[in-house]
Amino acid sequence: MNTKYEPIFQSFTFPSGVDVKNRIMIAPMTHYSSQSNGEISEQELLYYAERSGGVGAVITACAYVSLDGKGFQDQFSVDDDSFIPGLKKLAETIQSKGAKAILQIYHGGRQSPPSLLPDGQPISASAVASEGEGKPVPREMTETEINNTIKAFGDATRRAVEAGFDGVEIHGANTYLLQQFFSPHSNRREDQWGGSLEKRMTFPLAVVESVKKAVAEYAKKPFIIGYRISPEEGSTPGITLEDTLQFVDKLADQKLDYLHVSVNHFWNGSFRDKSHSQSRIVKIHEKVGSRVPVVGVGSLHTPDEVVEALETGVPLIALGREMLMEPKWIEKIQAGQEDQIRTTLSKKDQKELVIPDPLWQRLMNIVGWLPVVD
Numbered sequence: 001m002n003t004k005y006e007p008i009f010q011s012f013t014f015p016s017g018v019d020v021k022n023r024i025m026i027a028p029m030t031h032y033s034s035q036s037n038g039e040i041s042e043q044e045l046l047y048y049a050e051r052s053g054g055v056g057a058v059i060t061a062c063a064y065v066s067l068d069g070k071g072f073q074d075q076f077s078v079d080d081d082s083f084i085p086g087l088k089k090l091a092e093t094i095q096s097k098g099a100k101a102i103l104q105i106y107h108g109g110r111q112s113p114p115s116l117l118p119d120g121q122p123i124s125a126s127a128v129a130s131e132g133e134g135k136p137v138p139r140e141m142t143e144t145e146i147n148n149t150i151k152a153f154g155d156a157t158r159r160a161v162e163a164g165f166d167g168v169e170i171h172g173a174n175t176y177l178l179q180q181f182f183s184p185h186s187n188r189r190e191d192q193w194g195g196s197l198e199k200r201m202t203f204p205l206a207v208v209e210s211v212k213k214a215v216a217e218y219a220k221k222p223f224i225i226g227y228r229i230s231p232e233e234g235s236t237p238g239i240t241l242e243d244t245l246q247f248v249d250k251l252a253d254q255k256l257d258y259l260h261v262s263v264n265h266f267w268n269g270s271f272r273d274k275s276h277s278q279s280r281i282v283k284i285h286e287k288v289g290s291r292v293p294v295v296g297v298g299s300l301h302t303p304d305e306v307v308e309a310l311e312t313g314v315p316l317i318a319l320g321r322e323m324l325m326e327p328k329w330i331e332k333i334q335a336g337q338e339d340q341i342r343t344t345l346s347k348k349d350q351k352e353l354v355i356p357d358p359l360w361q362r363l364m365n366i367v368g369w370l371p372v373v374d
């Protein structure tokens, strides 16, 4: 292996005590291929087995914590104990290849397509549709629904512990329910769950508390709790980078194992305020300091690009689309074959890349997601 890539291969110990053998995590990626009842499928297990051999940790696709938060066709579920055996298979598949297994736990809120919901009615902080033509108007959640959802995140964490996962990642990003409570666009409440920036943090922080409580009660060994945020949103009004810097300051004091900053490009500055051109990930890393490790992500493909990102001091890097195109990313670097790392998706390679059909169809059809070649 070329010695310039050594920074990628340094082990890392999370604050909880769980360690990983290198600095690369697989970013959470939905595969739309679970069984229709929410159980993990055989083709998903094969997809994970193919990718878990080299990386330090795998963050799974998002699993819904309650049926009223299901967000994708054939998404998998962590909303009932009956799913624990399937989840156990998923954790074991990842761990048997040498990676730590982290389950992403999720509620879609107003982004849930009505057709996937039992009563066809998405719910959210307030009855405000997301921007865009024809978006459904969600129903404002009642106090009871809010408390039930907070509990559902705790219950999902207990199931992740019982299924043998090494951790959970709370999905607070990408416009889903936790972000909807923090956003001034989707949260217009005037009760304890909204009204000021501080109060808009109440729901996500209550979810963190619920998850921590479940870990304290059920985990018999160190267990990772990560939190994923999106630093900005494009709507008016919308979350600004300034809002996020205040939020991460609070999150940094929650004794989390990591803060995962979800952006499309690691190096991009603010898109709302062009005068802030510094990478948002690096800015957040500087804000939280040594209080919580930051996971960076976004359009990093080659080992040289990843080393450059690690040089900022951000300790961990997640790779998403790159791990779809090149499941053996780590192994090829170790073998000195970094020049053979694929950074495009060939239409002929579905079988070799072990990508389930429904995910493959989307990758082929959604223009701009991945560089697809013949």
Ligand SMILES: Cc1cc2nc3c(=O)[nH]c(=O)nc-3n(C[C@H](O)[C@H](O)[C@H](O)COP(=O)(O)O)c2cc1C
Binding pocket: 027, 028, 029, 030, 031, 060, 061, 062, 104, 171, 173, 174, 228, 262, 263, 264, 297, 298, 299, 300, 318, 319, 320, 321, 322, 369
């Ligand atoms: C097919 C696909 C599915 C995704 N599903 C999720 C998901 O379930 N949860 C999530 O937080 N992000 C999801 N993302 C976003 C990725 O985790 C990641 O942040 C994004 O792809 C940018 O990183 P990359 O440039 O390394 O791909 C998904 C991305 C892709 C391409």
